Amino acid sequence: MSGFWFGFLALALVLIPFSCSQCTRKPVIFNFGDSNSDTGGAAVVSGFLSTAYPDGRAFFHEPTGRLCDGRLIVDFLCEDLNTNYLTPYLESVEPDFSNGANFAIVGAATLPKGGFFTLGIQILQFKHFRNRSLDLLSKGYGQNLVGEEDFENALYTIDIGQNDLSAAFKSLSYDLAIAKIPSFIDEIKDAMWAIYQVGGRKFWVHNTGPLGCLPEKLGTTTANSSELLDQYGCIYALNQGANAFNSNLNLACQELRTLMTNATIVYVDVYSIKYNLIANSSSYGFKNPLAACCGSGGLPYNYDPNNNCRRSNFTVCEQGPLPAISWDGTHYTEAANSIVASKILSTNYSTPSLGFNFFCNNSTT
Secondary structure, eight states: OOHHHHHHHHHHHHHSOOOOOOOSSOOOEEEEESTTSOSSHHHHHHSSGGGOTTTTTTTTSSOOSOSSSSOOHHHHHHHHTTOOOOOBTTOOSSOOOTTEEEOOOTTOOSOSTTOTTOHHHHHHHHHHHHHHHHHHHHTTOOTTSOOHHHHHHOEEEEEOOHHHHHHHHHHSOHHHHHHHHHHHHHHHHHHHHHHHHTTOOEEEEEOOOOGGGOHHHHHHOSOOOGGGBOTTSOBHHHHHHHHHHHHHHHHHHHHHHHHSTTOEEEEEOHHHHHHHHHHTHHHHTOSOTTSBSEESSOTTTOOOTTSOTTSTTOEEOOOSSSOOSBSSSSSBOHHHHHHHHHHHHTTTTEESOOOGGGGGTSOOO
16 A cells, blocks of 8 residues: 555544544533644634634634644643533633633633733632532523532643743743743642642643644754754754753642542643654655644745735645644644544553543532
8 A cells, every 4th residue: 555545544534533432421521721722712803813814724614712723732622521511611602611611712822820821820710710600500590511529520731831941041041941840840839739739630631743844943053054953853852941841740640649639631742743743754645744824935845834724825724635733823723633643542541540530420429
């Protein structure tokens, strides 16, 4: 079988609908993070991201506020539970919060404290949402809200840190950037503690992906000589930084497991999934794994910071059997997200190795 058809079949297998996991009760999810899991929050705030062509072309066939050509990882995870996509917390037009809410927003980071929709602000929004929901329900209102038991049995998903690392490495030396990582992790720990203190017991934490493989980083670095790149063409130092962040995050999850009575914390190694996807891109049916589909400048990265995706004169790769991994230089395509989600659902990259539906099958004890 030719390499083309092998790759095409491999991609087709992961793009087929997931077989839905079984839940014994309604799944409720509250998500916190950045643009990797923002299902439209920034579009609600800004009023313009939702109309940006060509986002959404692969599935929704119109922009939805997701910085992607289609579905995000969190969308595929919701599909696996046969539940609706998460509604952005700030959505004001016919919101449906019956299966949770999405507090993630484009550009979010852990620091600075009190900054624009940082993780700490998202936690404050969640607390307000929780208090308001319970108040309305106690007065007989809020048909599309969740109750106290739902908050206790919900899954709290966290996927944040990429923007913190990106900003640190852009403005600081390598050593100083690495030295800031514990402060990022402390914010994530504080967020998890805040959720735990109001009854949350089930957490799903994604680590950060290979920062040095993003076309945005490769296309803007001023020193991309071969000795600074790894065997797959990624910036070695940035990936080492991501690994340092992930090691600290993993240790934080281990620590919190010993401190949080009756809590379950699942740590998911998204980095390994994404790096494997890039390293073995042809076997998955992808071409030019380090080039943005939507951008300008041509190969090898198709990323020009002065004329990137959603600005004037950008180009978009053709839709077909050999898609791209990167959508706009920073975010992944729906095809890539589908593979990443399927790997996450396999439980092979999770510690402990629990199925994504673990939280909607067993009551909090």
